[in-house]
Amino acid sequence: MTHLDNWEDLIERPSDPRSFMLLAPLLAPLAATLRQFEFDLFTTFAVCFLATAVIHIGSNALRIARRGRLSAALRSRYQQSLDLNEVNALRQLRVHETLIRMRRAWAQPTVDAMYYNAEILLLLERGQELRRKEDVFVPFVLESFDKMRGLFGSRPRATGTPFDTLCALGVLKSLYGIRCSTPLGLQRAAEILGWRDADRVAASAVDLAGRIVNGTTRGHGHTVIDLYTCWGVAWNLQHDADALEQCQGLGAYFNALVVRDKNGTTIRLSPESRLSPDDEPCLSAAYFALKLAKYARIDLPQDAYEGVAHFLEGCRALGGGFGATPGAPPNVLHTRMGLELCELLRRPVPTLRDQKAFTERCRTPAGYAFAPHLTPNAYATRCAIQILYRHADQHPSQRPLCDTPRFAGLADVILERFFDPDTGRAVGVPIG
Secondary structure, three states: OOOOOOOOHHHHHOHHHHHHHHHHHHHHHHHHHHHHHHOOOHHHHHHHEEEEEEEEHHHHHHHHHHHHHHHHHHHHHHOOOOOOOHHHHHHHHHOOHHHHHOOOOOOOHHHHHHHHHHHHHHHOHHHHHHHHHHHHHHHHHHHHHOOOOOOOOOOOOOOOOOOHHHHHHHHHHHHHHOOOOOOOOOOHHHOOOOOOOOHHHHHHHHHHHHHHOOOOOOOOOOOOHHHHHHHHHHHHHOOHHHHHHHOOOOHHHHHHEEEEEOOOOEEEOOOOOOOOOOOOOOOHHHHHHHHHHHHHOOOOOOOHHHHHHHHHHHOOOOOOEEOOOOOOEEEHHHHHHHHHHHHHHOOOOOHHHHHHHHHHEEEOEEOOOOOOOOOOHHHHHHHHHHHHHHHHHOOOOOOOOHOOOOHHHHHHHHHHHHEEEOOOOOOOOOOO
C-alpha cells in the first residue's frame, strides 16, 4: 500500500484522499484561531475549505512545473539523440563536415542560411521581392565582416572564413538579381563594402589559396574544396581567372590529388602528404577538383578524367541518384554533383526521370533533405530545385516550377521569415 507521509507525496499525488490527513496539523490551529475571534462554525469551515483548495491548487501547479521540467529535459535529450543520429547518417553519406556543422545553425540568422534561401528565391524567380530586403541583408552582412582576417564570418563577431565570405558575396549578388554563375564585380562590391575592404577581401582569399597550395595552412582548411572557395571569392571580386593561376605550385597540387591504385584512377580531397581519414576518394573531391582545374586552366592527366568517369558510373544508384562513393546510398547533394560531372566530362546524362523520382523522395512539407527521412535544410532544397530544373529543361511542356503552388508557397514562407518586422533584424529561416 502506498503511504502518504510527507509533503513530497502531497505534491506528487494531491488528488489522493489520504493527502487531506497531511493538512490536519495546519487546519486545526487555523480553525482554533478563527474560533477565538468568534467566527461562526460556517465561516470557519469556509475558510478552512478555501485554505485546502489553495494548497491543492498550489500542489498541482508545482507538480505540473516539475513534470514540465522533466519533459523539457527528456525532449532535449531526445533531440540530442536525433541530432547525433542525423549527423552520423550525414557522415555515412559523406556530406562535407562544413555542411554538417552548419545544419545546427541553419535555423538561426547566419550568412550561409541567408545565401542558400536567397538562391532558392532566385531559382523560383522571386528576386524582385528579395531586393526589398536590402535594408536587412546588407547591415547583417557588414556586421559579419572579420576585420582581423579580412574575410566574412557566419554571423557578427564570428571568425572569417573563405566559405562564409563566398556566401556573403552571394547574398549581395542575390540583392542585384545576379545568379551564382556571374561575378559580383569589384565595382559593385566596393559600393557596398568600400574599396579598401573589397580589395582586402580579394587579397586575403588569394593569399589563403597560395598557402593551401603550398601546404602552410593550419588545421583542416587545406582541401580542394577550401581552395575552390578561395578562388570563388577572388573571381567574384576581381572577375579575374588568372588570380588562382598566380599561385606557385598549383599544377603539382592538382597532380598530388590524383590517386592511382588497383581500383583505378580517382581524385581525393587533399594531397597525399596532408591526408586525413576522411580524405579518401569521393565524388565531392572529383567535382571540385575538375571544376577548379577547368577554371584555372590546369590540364590533369588523361587517365584522371577516364578514372573519374568510371568512378562516377560506380556512384550511380539503380533507383536514381548518386552516392559519394561506389555502392554508397544516394543523396541530393551528390546527385547534383554527379549530373554536373556528366556534363563536364561529356558523358551521357542518366535518365533525369529517375533522378527526379529520387529527389522527390527526399521532399518534406518544409523543403528537401539530403536523403529520405532526414531533416530538410536550405542547401539540400537548393540542390533539389536545381535537379528539378534540369528535368524541366528536358520537358518544356511541363508547368514551370516557380508557377506551381508548392514552390510558390515555399517562396512565400521564406520571404515572410527572412526578417523580424518588429525589429527589422534578420531572423532564423524556415528551411534549416
